[in-house]
Amino acid sequence: MKKLILFASFGLLGFFLACTNTKTNEQATEKLKNDSIRKVVSVIFAALPAEAPNPENQVTAEKTALGKILYFETRLSKKGNNSCNSCHNLNTYGVDNKSTSPGDEGKLGGRNSPTSFNSALQFVQFWDGRAKDVEEQAGGPVLNPVEMNMPDKAFVEKKLASIKGYKELFAAAFPTDKNPITYENLKKAIGAFERTLLTPSPYDAWLAGNDSAITAQEIKGLQTFMSSGCNACHMGSLFGGSMYQKFPLFGDQKTWLKTEKADEGRFAVTKAEADKYMFKVPILRNITETWPYFHDGSVKELHVAIDIMAQSELNKKLTPEEITNIAAFLKTLKGNLSDEVKKAPALPGI
């Protein structure tokens, strides 16, 4: 009897050993597979950088603190209805989730508000690339009649100077300037703040070697994203924001977006025939949160946007499963917004 028990225990032990062995083997194979995919994709989609520096506008704590206040400052709009945060809400991934946004007078703009998160890392700003960086971009909305509608730069400077708290805030942010409350410095402070709006995500954790940061289905989606050719345009650490491309390459824009009037994109800026229907390839970081999609915000659902992209840019019809997997992968580009980032600052009193 004793012998039998002993025999049975050895048998069991052997069985357990065999099991753990297959398990370790499977894990090892999985790890190898992960590592080889990682090697390929890290070249095409690098990890999100930790910083977005600009040699001409050093990011300092004082500047970003002022920039955040200005980002929330409704007194920078003529009627006091609007701040940057109205359309690029830091609680909702830097967008307002509207097709197009109402400005200070309630009038709707012509294009969808893109996210302010990670935006500083793009090669140019706006759907048509008409601003070279976030500093230049920040000067636009305040004076734009359908956005914040202030009459001119001097008016904005006077207004800021009339609010007591800004004197100290600008002096701290621009300590070597004799007269720091200027429109140029407003742009620099907001730009510096936007340079801090970076959102590393599970994709970056996976790229750094954490295999469990993303699931097998999500990896499948990443492979489909590449085998379909999405990465030809959506590349780099932002999965976009590094080039202009035509939308659409196949078919008609009005049909894809079900609209009356096509947007000619960059053509409106350059008047060059080659720029007709050219747009900056948008970034896909946090894309699950920044609906509705496309330059006119006409598409609410991500799977519809993916389907349109495959057909209009690649002349391919994806299966529902391929679309689901790509969408699952895109969710790994969603970062975490800290309470600190989301918190509205106290605005200086009169």
Ligand code: HEC
């Ligand atoms: C009324 C809504 C509204 C307000 C207010 C507003 N924006 Fe925008 N913003 C937009 C729209 C719409 C676009 C895209 C316009 C285009 O590309 O033609 C845009 C574009 C941008 C971009 C470019 C993003 C990219 O991916 O190209 C940045 C950055 C930005 N805004 C920051 C700001 C800042 C900073 C402020 C405050 C000074 C501000 N916005 C105020 C609606 C708004």
Ligand code: HEC
């Ligand atoms: C030939 C270049 C190109 C290819 C290939 C491409 N895209 Fe795009 N993508 C663009 C451009 C340009 C836009 C902006 C179109 C517009 O709104 O005018 C865009 C927009 C998008 C949007 C909407 C982004 C937003 O913020 O509204 C998503 C999502 C997207 N692409 C995903 C994909 C996927 C998934 C694939 C592969 C199936 C893909 N794209 C292939 C160029 C491309």
